[in-house]
Each structure stands twice: as structure tokens, then as C-alpha cells.
Amino acid sequence: MVQATAEILIIISPFFFIGLINKVKAIWAGRRGAPIFQPYYDFFKLLGKGEVISGTTSFVFRVTPSITIAAVLFALMMVPLPMFGSVLHFDGDFVMFAYLLGLAKFMTVLAALDTGSSFEGMGASREATYSTIVETAFFIVIGSVGLLTHHSSFDTIFGAVNMAAAYTPLVKILLVASLFIMLLAEGSRVPVDDPNTHLELTMIHEVMILDYSGPDLAFIQYAAALKMTIISMLMADLLVPSHAALVPALTLFTGILVFVFVSVGAVESLIARTRISHVPQFLFLMTTLSLTAFAVVAFFLFGGIK
């Protein structure tokens, strides 16, 4: 019962976190800012609107929002909550997790190409390029904890990782930092992308969904927000001790989520977006961090990579 409530809360929370980022940015800029629940109002406003579908598009464009949202929700089912574990788990589920997120992205890219717009084609090409870097690094992240715990399911990995040896804090810090970069990249946030710009030539994610309107746009925005929430949940899973009691564990878990999104807001307030040609350098930082974590684990487990 509690687990079901928690899962439902997670499902409805993503827009709250987006509102939180915007609030932090507003405060930093000296503004009062939009209400923290504004993204919800926008979501329902979009749901009530009609749609314009370009005559040049095919069915791919139309099925993409549904597939995207289904894939991301499916992926959410594999991410464990502290104490409860995940709704769905099996050995190697993290591979399926990664490819569900990949499927969502693949469909968005296809839909962008489907419109035939030169802008959207550019956005699709950028998104596809950066994904190749992020996806690899993600497997190194999960590979490191998998190696550490000898498990291959999110559920058991995160349960075991907090019991492990003295050097785990170091590994955890590296992995959490790595996941934070993944969050910025997958969530299309500064310094990788600029969610607020109106300049199509500089956009990555936003430009791919330019042709969407009404409920389809609402779905896509929800899926994007949910994806960010999922990644931040992985960070919290790494940090919450598995032997804590239910209430402190859930409180800590929620606290970490809030902290992560406040940090995203702070990052966006303090630094400018990087040049598009330098984005891969930033993303390789994620690879470097995760590889370092992997090396540390390998070193302590096997006394070095032989």
C-alpha cells in the first residue's frame, strides 16, 4: 500500500521538480518567479488544446509521444525505491532500462527527421551524437556497481552496494557526480542545452519537438521531466543506506531528489551554456568519472586490473 502510494507520488512528481528548478533560477535572478506548480498548469492547459500535425509527417510522428511516455514509464518500474525495491526486476534489467530510455530517444529522433525540417534534423543529429557518449558512460556506471556487488539487477545492486567495503564512499561520489552529468545531458539542461532559449539554431532537445503541439507536446514534456526524475532516483538509490528504517530512508530519498534539482537550478544560474562543439568534452567528463570509479572497484576487488 505504502509502496503503491510512493510509486504514484513519483509518477506525479516530475513537474514539481521542474517547477523547483525554475523557482531556484528565479530567486537567483532576483525575480519572484512563476508558481512552483506552474508546469502542472501548463500540462493541463496543453492537454485541453487541439493539435496541428504537419502534412509532411507520417505515422512515426504521431506514435512517438505515446511510445516515448510508455517507454519512460516502463523504465521507471525498474528503478527501486528504498526498502520497497522496484516494481519489476530481473537479472540484467539495467540493460533493458538503458534501452527503454534509448527507445524513447530513438523515436524522438525519428519523429524529428520525419518532419523534414532542417532545424529538427540538426537537433536530431546533435542528440544522437551526444547519446552515444552518455549511454556508454551509463553502462560503465552500472557496470562498476555491478562488479562491486556481484549483482545484475537494479534492485539487488542498490541493496548490496551500501553494505560493501570501506572504499565505497569514494566510488559513490564518483558515480553520483557521473549521474549528475547524465541528468544535465538527458534533461537538456545548461551547460549542455538551454531549455529557455527561443533560438532554434542553438537548441538540441527543444528543436526536435518544435512541431508538436497540444496533448502530444504535453506527453513529451512529461516524459522528459520523468526521465530527469528517474536519473535523480538512481543517484538517491546509491546514497540512501539500505539498512535504515522506512521513514528516515524515504525522507532521505526525497531530500536527495530535492537537493539534486535545486543543484540543477543553481548550476543553470551560475554558469553559461558551453559551446556546442565543446559539449562532447563535457560529456566525456562523465565517462572519465565513471571509468575512475570502475578502476577503483577493480583495483580493490582484484588487486588491480591484471
Added chain:
Amino acid sequence: MSWLKISNAQAVPVGEIPLLTIEELRSQTISRIKNGERLVLLFGDKTSDGVVLYAVLADDNASRLSVACSKFPDQKSYRSITTEAPPAHLFEREFYEQFGITPEGHPWLKPVRTGIPGIDHSERQYEFFSMEGEEVHEVGVGPIHAGIIEPGHFRFSCHGEKVYQLEIKLGFQHRGVEELFVRNADRPIYLEKLAESVAGDTVIGHAGGFIRAMESLADVTISNRAKVIRAVALELERIAVHLGDLSALSGDVAYLTGSSVFGALRTKVINTTMALCGNRFGRRLLGLGGVNFDITPRLLDDVSRVVDQLDEDVALAAEVLFSSASVLERFEKTGIVKKETAVALGMVGPAARASGVAVDIRSDHPFDGFEFVPVHKLTLQSGDVFARAYVRFVEIQQSIRIMREQLGRLPGGELRKDLGRLNKDTFVISLTEGWRGEIAYVVMTDGEGRIRKVKVKDPSFNNWFALALAVREEGISDFPLCNKSFNLSYCGFDL
């Protein structure tokens, strides 16, 4: 025959302007430009006995302008000046478009605004430069844009993210401004308002330029008080737009702190202009024969206080912006315009000064209150987005100094004089350093002292082509940033 030497806003009888043959005008214009003079204007004027081509060149070091003309009774072509003097290139295109006289050998003879007579101007007919090849793609942006900005079409030829070539097509906002001046010559208030509306972001600059030309035609010298108030208004406009630009540049690189702080500062400045005349952009502040609003002692206190506070705030905000590594990474070495390019294109204003070209009308051909204070021509060498941003910051500081000096000893005098009748058959050219650069107004009267011809040149006319060159070999995603660093006017170009 030697050219007629005049100073800024000095009216001369049209008959005194030396009439050369087109070959003489061509060769002398070329040799003067090669000797370091700057081409201010090259424009045609339709008279009863043929089209007359006027050339105005500036010797900035000597604060002198030279003017000459040539007549085309019936011939339909001449040898292009552009082939040897590139600054003429857009002027010749404009001349061709307006009068159908072909500059033979012009390398880029395309429509400027309305289209060439007899040729359809629609998007399908206009021939863009195009590239072909594997992985080369074209991106067309506009004329309708995502933000609330003016219409203009940008055609990029790209290889992946890299821009090989950009072609900018404007003219969507052509309103016939020059024609409107002539048609409404009897309605002085209309004329003032029209000049204020040539480019909405340069109200004081354009109004001042036109009004000074008119005053010179009527032999009216305005009071020193009016001169100083005009100079203060022009500097307020400069500060406000530069602050807005720094805010927008920060916004384009998603640097929230810069974008909000500079935006807030701009509001303070335009509110000061509003305190001065009731409009945030300074509309109706200037009038023919002087100014419409006085700076009262109480207002003087308020303005001085704002200026003092601004001085501190701008320094602080700029320190934060220009020391932020992530911002510098975006600004530096982006959209470089080399000095040779800037000179060859005849660039003006802060964009030219950021490339090391020392041109500033306030210093070279002083007008209004700038006759009383020295103005430094602030230049940087790198010619990138950083230089164009930084030059704005130092110009704000200089403008603050100028305002302090001017307000510190506000001279007396009547606010506004009656203009009376304009001199007959007279020619005048008035130059103004608007915030974007040199604004030129030529006004000519007929035998009855009525306005017969008005020629307007907004600095955007000089600088648009520089933007097209600046983004070559850059990433296409940096185009908006480069564009903003020039911040050129569409309607000022389209007229």
C-alpha cells in the same frame, strides 16, 4: 575639379557641388578611399534632366566631408566602383535597384530591398548562392522568427555544424521612409515623428540626425542648453541599448546572472529617459529648433543620482560577466571580423571599433553637446563577440563620464527656436553617432525651399554584410550569439 569640402551639418547650395563625369567620379572616389577616406554615402537623385549620383566621403582625421556628383542623362550603365573599392558595394546595389542603372562588373548585383525593376522579388525568383555536395545542407531561417524580432531571411550553407556561407536577405519591412519625408514636407510634427520611427531602437539618434539637417537648412543655431540636453539624451539611449545588449548576449549563452542584472539596469536608464520626456525611448524629446523638455534642477538631481548609482552597478556587473570562464569561453574567438575586413566593408560604430577601426562621429565630426566634451574612440583589436561586448561596457562608462560633464555645467538658453523657412536649392548632410554607429541624413530643398529629397542611412546598412562574413567557418549554433553581438536593425536597413 576638386570636391566640395564641408563640415558635419553644413548646408551648401546644390549648385556648388562639383559636377564630374562618371569616370572622374569613379576614379576619384576609388583613389580617395584608397587614401584612407571613408565612404559615407553614394546615392542617386532623380532630377528633371536625368539621375544624379552623389558621393560623400569623410576625412575623419581632418573632420571634413567631401562631396561631388555626376549626372546620368540617358546612359544605363557605368563601370562599377565596387570592383576596386568594396565599401561601395551595397550603395551601388541600392542605386541599381532604385534607378536601373547598371554598375558593370559588380560582383554581387542582387536586390537590396524592394527588388530590381522588372524582376520578380518573390522568394522563388531570388537566387540564393547555393552549395552542393555530399553532407552539405542548407538551413533557411526566417523571415518569421521565433522571438519577437523583425523579419529577415538567413540562408546558411553548412557542412554539419559548420557554416560555409551565409546569405542575408532583407527588405521585408520597406516602408518608403525617404518618400514619406518628401511627401509630408509641410507637416513638421509628422517629420519629427517619422525620423523617430526610422529605427525604433534609435529614436534620439535618428531624430537628432534629421533635425540637425533641417536646422542647418534654415540657418538656425540652437541654444547651448538644447545642445547639451540632446547630447545627454543620446548618451542615455546609448547606455540603455548597450545594457540591453549585454543582457541579451548573456541570455544567448544562458548566463542567467548577466541577463537579469543588465536587464534590470537597463530599466533604470530608460525610466530616466521617461522622467525626462514622458517616454522611455525618448520620443518627442527632440524637436525642430531645439528640445521639447527641459532638465529642471530637481530632475538634474534625480538624473545625477541615477548616473552615480549606475556607474557602480555597471562596473560590478561587468566584472562578474567578463570574469566568468563559461561566458568567456563562448564570447572569445567567436565571430571574428578582422580589421582589414571591417575597413573593406566600411563598417561603423561599436562593431567597427571592436575590430580596431577608430571611427566615432562624436569625436571625428562633433555635433550638439559633443562640441564641448572630448570623446575617446574606444577600440579593441580582437573583433570577436567578446570585443563587441566589452566595447559596449567601456562605452557605457564613457557615456556616464560624458553625461556627468554635461550635466555638471548645464548652460542656459531657450529650449526651442522657430525654424522659419528653409533655404532654397540647398544640400546638407548631417552625421550622428547613434549607439549603433554612424547615422547619415541628406536633405535637399527645391527652388521654393521645400524638402525635395531625403536620403537616410542607418549604420545597419554598413554592418549587415559584416555579420554574414563573421559567421563563416563558425558553428551554426553560434550564429544567434554573433547576430546579437552586432544587434543590427532590420527596419533601419529596409527604410
